[in-house]
Every structure is written in structure tokens, then in C-alpha cells.
Amino acid sequence: MRYLPHTPEDIKEMLEVIGVKTVDALFEAIPESCRSKEPLNLPRAMSEWDLNAHMDALAATMAPSSEYRVFIGAGSYNHYIPSSVPYLLSRSEFSTAYTPYQPEISQGTLQGIYEFQTMVTRLLGMDVATASHYDGATALSEALLMAVRKTKKKRVAVSSLCHPFHREVIRTYLGPAGIEVVEVPYGEDGRTDLAAVGAMDDVAAVAVQSPNFFGVVEDLASFAQVIHAKKGLMIASFTESIAWGLVKNPGSQGVDIVAGDGQSLGIPKAFGGPGLGLLASSKALMRQLPGRLVGTTTDLDGKRGFVLTLAAREQHIRREKATSNICSNNGLCALNAAMYMASLGGTGFKRLAQINHNKAEYLKRKLMDAGVKITFASATFNEFVVKFPEGFEKTYDRLLSRMIVAGLPLGRFYPELAGHYLLCVTETLSKIDMDQLVKEVTA
Amino acid sequence: MSGYRQGDSGLILNEPLLWEKGKKGRCGFSLPECDVDEVAFDAEFAGDGPNFPDLSEVEVVRHYTRLSTWNFGVDTGMYPLGSCTMKYNPKVNERQASLPGFSDVHPLLPEVRNQGALKLMFDLEHFLKELTGMDAVTLQPAAGAHGELAGILMINAYHKKRGEIRTKILVPDTAHGTNPASGALCGYMPVAVPVNEDGIMRVEDVRALMDEETAGIMVTNPNTLGLFEKNIREICEVVHGKGGLVYGDGANLNAIMGYVKMADIGVDVMHFNLHKTFATPHGGGGPGSGPVAVTRTLTPFLPVPRVEKLKDHYHLVTDYPDSIGRMMTFYGHFGIMVRAYSYILSMGGEGLKEASAHAVLNANYIKERLKETFHLAYDHTCMHECVFSDAKQEPYGVSTLDMAKRLIDYGFHPPTIYFPLVVPGALMIEPTETETKEDIDNFIDTLKAIAVEAKESPELLKNAPTRSKVRRLDETSAARKPCLSG
Known part of the structure; x- marks a missing residue:
């Protein structure tokens, strides 16, 4: 197997050092009663060219946008x-690295993510953006959880014109935590009913998608006014990032948290994933943000550098008291989006x-x-x-x-x-x- | 090869931030002529557009190429980051994922146009079932932690369906931080299970803590000390006896493929990390993929949509009233699934078992050769990783962090440090199966040389790294005065 380099001689030498006769002897550390008796019933290894033919045949049944x-x-x-984007993204120094736990040898990823965070804040008009989430639905769910933590109210309002699948994910995330999700109806103009939010009490936040699921641009500023009067937070979501090239950004309309999909930013559709969750907030909510954040600092010689920061919010430090259970981000997709935004x-x-x-x-x-x-x-x-x-x-x-x-x-x-x-x-x-x-x- | 030092100095180019370069009016994108009339956007909602720098294509390409040279990846060198399974990421898998039929397809096309993708997902689910003996799989979760959340939500839904309210969950001391954090999202209070002097859980401890208010237990097996939880079957019996369920964290599955099936040892629900075990690139921190497998007990609670086969056609089915619901907008990280599927077909069943065998062989070899040099927290046959500490170097004022940073100068990515928490100053080494014996020997010799340096010239370690783009960074001031955007 070309990914397994050991020769029989290597194995023999290593076993001698360890002091056992066979590799299987090492597995005697597992009780007999736990060990499988049968070999795995999986296909035999395929050669690279057979595999390519097999994958080509599967892919050929699909309807790519290049043909349809x-x-x-x-x-x-x-x-x-642009061709330059996937080309740069395939630099394996980016793709085969992991989380930048050792910043001295991860400055490429770290500067790239810092630039991503910056461009997201500029795109959305917000103060702070995270190093990314899985997708728009999970980012929006986390945004609502932030609002619940901040306001200590256990009820949220979500526009019925938020993407139907986003609303389903919100229910999955919030239901078991005992948070009530109230849907805001829409009117004949294809916009979320502002008056309905005005009539709600005791809500942690209202989430409004703009452009909404019908493509209609919402008046986020009016929603922000109404919800702020009720001491709730204004959350804006979106699925089409390109809109912010023309549409007034959420930050300029009094929005507290923005959550959305970044797939439009040069990321292949790939049958729905991996995409990119964007999450940004006002400075006041910075320490409530879930997930990774990159910040600037200096090294021992005073040279500019970048590190993961504000880790005190995160699961590996805070465990059950963390702002989220999230560990990784969609780092390479974030870098992909940054390359795309830089190209445009x-x-x-x-x-x-x-x-x-x-x-x-x-x-x-x-x-x-x-x-x-x-x-x-x-x-x-x-x-x-x-x-x-x-x-x-x-x-x-x-x-x-x-x-x-x-x-x-x-x-x-x-x-x-x-x-x-x-x-x-x-x-x-x-x-x-x-x-x-x-x-x-x-x- | 002996004494070969791979860490060296090359020409490192500086590169400013994106907005410190460029000129208004440049563009690195081929903007088409517009073949329809211009239509002004509604003035009431029109904005100014983002304040991005304008750069040419060459500037963008050089920018990211220079940045990439400041990074260390698996393709650069050995990356023995414990619990992260940084094995080689085969390039043929990238080819498959970039086929237009997989990368350039919309998720909401009619099912008749999605048969290839659905078949791939259906077959991948089947492979994961066969590897673990579990009854059903969802590929939807985006990452390991997301899979954990799905699993805990299913456990929660199961108890609720039976009319029971359970408020606690058992989590061993050795667990990843995501375990208690995932439990907390369902309102479960984590209860710590200590490890014994052999580094594993005792049945009696679990018995004493497990009660009818406890939803179950989250077990990583092999655990984060690289040790197989030998009492797992009895522990599962205790938990089941009190009506609880067993969650298996599959982070360390790379140790036991073909040797142990999780369903056989009593696990009810578990997640996989396709980016670890199945060799998909870690991407500087994602995207990963965290499928979840369950036994029959939990099948009704799986997220929707599920992929099903009826006659010769594949369908996405949502009609499951007990489902916990949707975990993501679409069907998960399909692009990662393609790579993992391609990897499994490249390896075959025997190849996967051999991968586990070599991963365990490599870890034991390192453990054996280094255990005189470094303090070994638990001296037993390990699985795919081994955990040392800095106890022997501490008298010289040298810490795990210093040794890790010195490894960088020698051209290795450091192991995981200060985790698991049960070993103070932990140095957690997971070589994986894809390293050659020469590289492993070089790594061992380097660590031995560093141990000598620790004694004789500790300042070399304190000042390390010296050959990287930047030297040690001030993380305290980064957190005290956060600057998160420019």
C-alpha cells in the first residue's frame, strides 16, 4: 500500500525494540472479549486508475452547473x-496543516484568517468577526444562543422568511436547551411582519434574514429599533454574501449580531458542503462569540505576528462552561473566501x-x-x-x-x-x- | 540518515497585510461584460459596498504563496500531534472531490439528477457501519464536536421519548474538552470519572457515579492517554443497567480499525472524524466531517434527511417523527465525504486494518525508545499514541513548551502539549502509520538531543524557535488588548 511505508525489515526491527514477536501481539492490550473475530467485510483495495474510473462514473450521473x-x-x-483561487488553496502548506496551535509555524494560516476576519467585518459593517463556522444555519443557531446568554431570556423570535433549513437547525439546537422559538409571519409584500415583532414580549432576540428566502431585502433598521426598545438583540442572517456589494450592510442598520452563509464567496457548491458560516458582532458582544478568533500581537523581537486569542471562551479551556462546543472552524473555506474577496x-x-x-x-x-x-x-x-x-x-x-x-x-x-x-x-x-x-x- | 538535521534556514519573504498593498481600480477577477441593461438598485436599501483593497491577480497569488511558506503541514514534515491523527492526505482524493459532478453541483436539484452523490453517501454509510458494527449512520455533522452534539441530542431525545428526565452525564478525566461542552448544550451537568493508576476507568467508579438521573457516559476508546479502556464492556453494562446510554468518541478510531467493533463492546452511539481516520486534509482547522453511527435503539432519532435506497434509486428521506431534526443546512460536508470514500476504496478492508496496525506499532516503538529519556506517565502497551511529560526536565527549568518549541528548530511539528489534563506537562505523541522508520528515528534522536540540550544548555530551548518566521509570540497581550481586525 503506497501510503504505508514500512518494509518487513522495518517492522521486524521495530518489533525487536519493543520486545514483541508480532504486531498483533500489541493488540493483546485489548481484552480478547473486545476483539473482532471476523475480517472486515469491505471492498478490496482499488488501484488508482480503477478508482478514478469508478469515481468518474459516479460523478457522471450528476448535473453540474457547467452543463446545466x-x-x-x-x-x-x-x-x-477564478482559477487562481482553487490553485492557491491547493497549496498543501495551507490544506495539510491543522489548527494553528503552534503560531510560530502557522503564520500563513493565522495571517490569512486575520485578513478573512477583517474583510468579513468590512463586508458586514460589524466590529468583530470569528474565524468561521460550519455554515449559515449553525452560525445563526449560535448567534441565537449568544443572545439568550446575554439577555438571560429563554425565548427568541425568528422570521418565517429565514431559510427553512436554517429554521429547522435552530429548532434542533435550541429545543433541547428549553428555548422557545417563535416564528414571525410574513406579509403580502414578501417581508417579515414588523408589527408582529412589536407585539412580542420578553424575547432575547429577533432574527431576520436579508435578502430573505424570497430574495426580498428587509428593512433591518426598523426591526433593530423595535427589538432594542424591548431590550432584545437584533440578529441579521443571510445566504447570499454577494448582496452586500449593493445592499446597505447590517452594521449600518443597528444590527448586533450577523450570521450567514459565505459559500457565495468562491466556494464550490459541492452538493451543499463544506460551505462557510460567517458570524460577526458588535464589540460589546465580543466575549460572547463562540469559536476561534485570531488577533495580532508581537514576537520577542517586536515583530508583528498573529495568534489564536480569547481562548478563555472555548471548550478546551472552559469545558462545560464554554460559549459553545465548537472546536474546529471551516478554516480552509474561510481562506478560500478571503482569496476570493481579495481577488475581487x-x-x-x-x-x-x-x-x-x-x-x-x-x-x-x-x-x-x-x-x-x-x-x-x-x-x-x-x-x-x-x-x-x-x-x-x-x-x-x-x-x-x-x-x-x-x-x-x-x-x-x-x-x-x-x-x-x-x-x-x-x-x-x-x-x-x-x-x-x-x-x-x-x- | 543518522544525525540528519532537517530544520534549516531558507529565504523567508515578508508580506504585508492585504490592505497594505494594492491600488484602487485594480482587479484580480475576470469581470464579464454585462449582456443586459443596467438597473439601479432600490435607493432606500442601497449601500456603499465593502471597503476591500483592489489587487491584481499577481499580487493576490504572491500574497498567498508567501503566506503559505510560513506554514507547516503534513506535506512539509512529520506532524505527531496527539489525538489529531495527522496522517498523509492522499492527492488522488483531491482529484475526486474536484470532479465537476461532485464539486459543481447544487444540493437542491431533483433527486434523479443526484443519484451518484446519494449512492456515494449510502455506500460510505455502509462502510462506516461495517467498521464499527453499528446499525445506522448519519453523515450530516460537520465536525467531531458537531457529531458529539448530534449524538448527545439523540441520547436526550431517547430519554425524553421514554418519559424520563436525566440531568447528568459521565465524562472521564481524560476526555476532550468538547465532551463536557457538548453535554452542556443539552443541559447535562458533566460528572467527572477519575482514571486509575493504570490510566483507565474503573468499573467501581462508574458504578458509584451512575444513577437513574444520569443520561449515560461519554467514552473515548482508546482514551487520550493512548490506552485501551479494558473495562469497557463492564462499564457499558453498568451504564445500560441504569437505563443510560454509551457515547463513543471516535477521535481515536485510527488505532483499532479491523481489531475492535464499537458495537461489540457496548457503545450505543459514536462519531467518526473523517479528517483524522480517513485522511482528509485538516485545512488549517477544518472543514472536517463528523458522521455519527448508532445502534438500533437510537436509529429513530437520527438527524434528517437520511439517505435511503428503494429498488435501484436513492432518496433523501425526512419523514422520521422522532428525529432530532436537521444539524446543518444541507447534507453535511459532502466534499469531505468524497475524499474519505475514495480513501477507503484505496485502502480496502485489509489496508485499513494494516493502517491501524502500523499506527500502533509506531507509537509503541517511540514509547519504547523514549521512555528512558522522558517521564512516561503510564507504562503500558499503548495504542496509536503515547503520553510523556516534562517531569525529568523540570529540574533544569525546562518545560514541555520549551521542548516543543525546540522541535520546531529541528524541522518537526511539535506533539500535542499540556493535554490530556491528567498528565501535568503532557507531551502527547501520535506518529500515525504514514511516517517512515527513518523519519520516526530522526524524530526520536532529535527529542533525545533536545533532552541533552535541556540539561546542558537550556537557553537553547528557552529561546526556541529561532528559525521560524516569527519567534515566540506574546499571547497574553493579544488577549488583554484584542485586535481582531485591521
Whole structure:
């Protein structure tokens, strides 16, 4: 086996030093009654070329966005990834290192994550950002737990227009801890009902996604005002990071904690993971943040360097009193996002967001012109809800066979929206692709 | 090779922070011409966009290339970080994960277009079941700690379903910090189980602590001292006898593949660390992947969606009323699963067993050759790792930290230090199976040389490292006046 370097001679020499006859003798440290009698019933080792053929065949059954025209976002977005990004990311000094426990030989990871944290604070307009979480749903759940710790109230409000899967994860995380999750309904404008939050009492926080699951931009400042008057915290979440190239950032709207998905920042969709959880807060909440943080310091010669810091919040020091059980972050994905943001730059980021917006608005207008109903009239970014004609399921399947995926049916998530579809357009779809979709759906 | 010193000085280039370079108007991204009309964004919600530096592609490439040279990875050299299983990460697995059919696919496409990914997940679950004898697996948790949380949530749901309220959980002294922290998220108060003079748990201690208010026990086996918990079967019986369940922390599974099946020794639920045992890159701290396996007792509580096979088709099924729910937005770290699956197929069943055999051989060899030089906390046949301490070097004013830092000058990544907590000044060495005998010998000789230096010229250790990009860093001031962004 090419990953196991020992020759029979090596093994013999080592066993002699240890003073046993066989390697299996070392396993006599395990009681006989605990040891397996049967060999593992697993496939035989495959050669590299057989393995490649096997994997190619599995991958060939899939529908990659390079071949299909996929008009779905809903938490996973198809954006162009510059070749330089995966190339740099494959530097094995980054990928095969672990947590920077020894900062002197981990400055690459540490500076990279410090820059990531900085760019996330600038993207979201917040004071502090963590070294990342698993994904948007877990980051949002942790944000709500932060609010519960801070306010000591055991009830949170979550917009019904937060991603349906985020809400499911929130229930998984908060339910057993005895925290009540109240859903805030939405109105006819496709926005979270502000008045409903106004009528709530004793809530630790309200979480509002913007752009929300319908792609509609929310008025975060108004929610912040209402919840602050009730001594609760304002949490904003998001799934499409590119939006912040055009949309007013959460920090400028009085938001206390922001949690979202960073997959859009140059990370492959990869069937849903690994992605990237972004978590940022105001300075006042810094010590409540879960997970890793990188900070600056100096070495013995006074030279600038970076270390993991504020570890007193974390499980390896505080054990059961930690702010979270989280140990690792999605470090390489954070670095991936940093490389992507650095490649775009501020000017490029704004322009890319504008192109995305132009395209989505083009499709929206073309569909409207063709008589398709746009469900919500409010301002959207990249995604919007449409009502396709009765019997559209057949068209959907026909389009699928032509390698076009005509949006996400919403009935599964919002029964009142059966027959409605969530459409997404990014810079990767051309005018021709969109014209074709319009032609097919109205044919 | 004897006496070969791999730590040397090379040309290290300085590199500023991203925003200390660049010029407004540059871009490292191929922005397309827009083929549709410009549409202004709603003025009420429009912002200014992020204040990022503008850099050319070359600047970005040099920036990260220089940063990478300040890092030490498994591809750089031996990385014997105890309990982290820093084995070689095969490159063919990277090829598989980057196939467009795996990397460039949306998670919400109709199932008919996802059959390859679902089959891969279904088969990977099957492999993990076979390795452990467990009945069902979820691949959803994102990391080991996340798997622990899933497992504890399932234990919690199980007791609740039976109408029982349990408030405590047993956690041995040797446990990873994530164990008590995961328990706390379900409101469980951790109760410490001491280790005996042999470094393992006693049945009597567990019996004395286990009661009907205790949800179960979290066991790492082999434990973090690298020792097999010999009393595990009896301990499981005691816990089961009081209606509790046994959580197995699979962090150290690399020691026992093909030798022990967790289900056979009484474990009810356990997690895997695909990034440890199954050789996926640690990524500077993630992404990992922490699948969880359960016996029949806990199967109804597994997270959703679950992957199922009906006739020749694979489906994502959510209809499980007793499920703890969803742990992540989608199905877990699929890209990591692809690598682990590819690794298992490369190794085969026999190869995996051999990997464990060599991991244990290497650890025992190191233990044997170093036990005269360093204080060995528990002198027994170890599994995949061994734990020394600085007790013999302390009289010279030299600590574990100093020895670890000196190893850096010699070109090795230091072992895990100051963990497990039951060994003061611990030096926890896990060589893994992928190191050559020459590298292991070189590592041993280096540690012996450092022990001599500790006695004769301790200042060499106190000043170490001297050959890295930076010298020792002031962690106290970093925490006192946190500067977390620029």
C-alpha cells in the first residue's frame, strides 16, 4: 500500500525494540472479549486508475452547473470562481496543516484568517468577526444562543422568511436547551411582519434574514429599533454574501449580531458542503462569540505576528462552561473566501453585485412581459418568487430533460405558495439562457 | 540518515497585510461584460459596498504563496500531534472531490439528477457501519464536536421519548474538552470519572457515579492517554443497567480499525472524524466531517434527511417523527465525504486494518525508545499514541513548551502539549502509520538531543524557535488588548 511505508525489515526491527514477536501481539492490550473475530467485510483495495474510473462514473450521473442551466439558489449559489483561487488553496502548506496551535509555524494560516476576519467585518459593517463556522444555519443557531446568554431570556423570535433549513437547525439546537422559538409571519409584500415583532414580549432576540428566502431585502433598521426598545438583540442572517456589494450592510442598520452563509464567496457548491458560516458582532458582544478568533500581537523581537486569542471562551479551556462546543472552524473555506474577496477587491465586488442584479432584474422583467406573475413587488437581490401557470410541473420536467432547472418549487416549504417557484440568477447565466427559459415556460 | 538535521534556514519573504498593498481600480477577477441593461438598485436599501483593497491577480497569488511558506503541514514534515491523527492526505482524493459532478453541483436539484452523490453517501454509510458494527449512520455533522452534539441530542431525545428526565452525564478525566461542552448544550451537568493508576476507568467508579438521573457516559476508546479502556464492556453494562446510554468518541478510531467493533463492546452511539481516520486534509482547522453511527435503539432519532435506497434509486428521506431534526443546512460536508470514500476504496478492508496496525506499532516503538529519556506517565502497551511529560526536565527549568518549541528548530511539528489534563506537562505523541522508520528515528534522536540540550544548555530551548518566521509570540497581550481586525 503506497501510503504505508514500512518494509518487513522495518517492522521486524521495530518489533525487536519493543520486545514483541508480532504486531498483533500489541493488540493483546485489548481484552480478547473486545476483539473482532471476523475480517472486515469491505471492498478490496482499488488501484488508482480503477478508482478514478469508478469515481468518474459516479460523478457522471450528476448535473453540474457547467452543463446545466440551474435557476436555483436558496442557500447555494453558482458564482464564477477564478482559477487562481482553487490553485492557491491547493497549496498543501495551507490544506495539510491543522489548527494553528503552534503560531510560530502557522503564520500563513493565522495571517490569512486575520485578513478573512477583517474583510468579513468590512463586508458586514460589524466590529468583530470569528474565524468561521460550519455554515449559515449553525452560525445563526449560535448567534441565537449568544443572545439568550446575554439577555438571560429563554425565548427568541425568528422570521418565517429565514431559510427553512436554517429554521429547522435552530429548532434542533435550541429545543433541547428549553428555548422557545417563535416564528414571525410574513406579509403580502414578501417581508417579515414588523408589527408582529412589536407585539412580542420578553424575547432575547429577533432574527431576520436579508435578502430573505424570497430574495426580498428587509428593512433591518426598523426591526433593530423595535427589538432594542424591548431590550432584545437584533440578529441579521443571510445566504447570499454577494448582496452586500449593493445592499446597505447590517452594521449600518443597528444590527448586533450577523450570521450567514459565505459559500457565495468562491466556494464550490459541492452538493451543499463544506460551505462557510460567517458570524460577526458588535464589540460589546465580543466575549460572547463562540469559536476561534485570531488577533495580532508581537514576537520577542517586536515583530508583528498573529495568534489564536480569547481562548478563555472555548471548550478546551472552559469545558462545560464554554460559549459553545465548537472546536474546529471551516478554516480552509474561510481562506478560500478571503482569496476570493481579495481577488475581487472592493471595486470588483460592487461591480459583480451590480451585474448579478442587472441579470435578475432582466429575467424578472422578461417574465412579467410574458405574463408570468411576480409574487412580491418589493426590491429583491438575485432571487425572486414567481407564479407559473397551472400544470407547470410537466414543463419543469421537460426543461430538466433539456438541462434547464427552472427554479425551486416552494409548496414544500410554504404550502400557501404551491405553484410558486423561487428563481435565482447570477453572473453565470447569460441573456441567451434567460431568454430561452422565458420562451420555454411560456410556450 | 543518522544525525540528519532537517530544520534549516531558507529565504523567508515578508508580506504585508492585504490592505497594505494594492491600488484602487485594480482587479484580480475576470469581470464579464454585462449582456443586459443596467438597473439601479432600490435607493432606500442601497449601500456603499465593502471597503476591500483592489489587487491584481499577481499580487493576490504572491500574497498567498508567501503566506503559505510560513506554514507547516503534513506535506512539509512529520506532524505527531496527539489525538489529531495527522496522517498523509492522499492527492488522488483531491482529484475526486474536484470532479465537476461532485464539486459543481447544487444540493437542491431533483433527486434523479443526484443519484451518484446519494449512492456515494449510502455506500460510505455502509462502510462506516461495517467498521464499527453499528446499525445506522448519519453523515450530516460537520465536525467531531458537531457529531458529539448530534449524538448527545439523540441520547436526550431517547430519554425524553421514554418519559424520563436525566440531568447528568459521565465524562472521564481524560476526555476532550468538547465532551463536557457538548453535554452542556443539552443541559447535562458533566460528572467527572477519575482514571486509575493504570490510566483507565474503573468499573467501581462508574458504578458509584451512575444513577437513574444520569443520561449515560461519554467514552473515548482508546482514551487520550493512548490506552485501551479494558473495562469497557463492564462499564457499558453498568451504564445500560441504569437505563443510560454509551457515547463513543471516535477521535481515536485510527488505532483499532479491523481489531475492535464499537458495537461489540457496548457503545450505543459514536462519531467518526473523517479528517483524522480517513485522511482528509485538516485545512488549517477544518472543514472536517463528523458522521455519527448508532445502534438500533437510537436509529429513530437520527438527524434528517437520511439517505435511503428503494429498488435501484436513492432518496433523501425526512419523514422520521422522532428525529432530532436537521444539524446543518444541507447534507453535511459532502466534499469531505468524497475524499474519505475514495480513501477507503484505496485502502480496502485489509489496508485499513494494516493502517491501524502500523499506527500502533509506531507509537509503541517511540514509547519504547523514549521512555528512558522522558517521564512516561503510564507504562503500558499503548495504542496509536503515547503520553510523556516534562517531569525529568523540570529540574533544569525546562518545560514541555520549551521542548516543543525546540522541535520546531529541528524541522518537526511539535506533539500535542499540556493535554490530556491528567498528565501535568503532557507531551502527547501520535506518529500515525504514514511516517517512515527513518523519519520516526530522526524524530526520536532529535527529542533525545533536545533532552541533552535541556540539561546542558537550556537557553537553547528557552529561546526556541529561532528559525521560524516569527519567534515566540506574546499571547497574553493579544488577549488583554484584542485586535481582531485591521
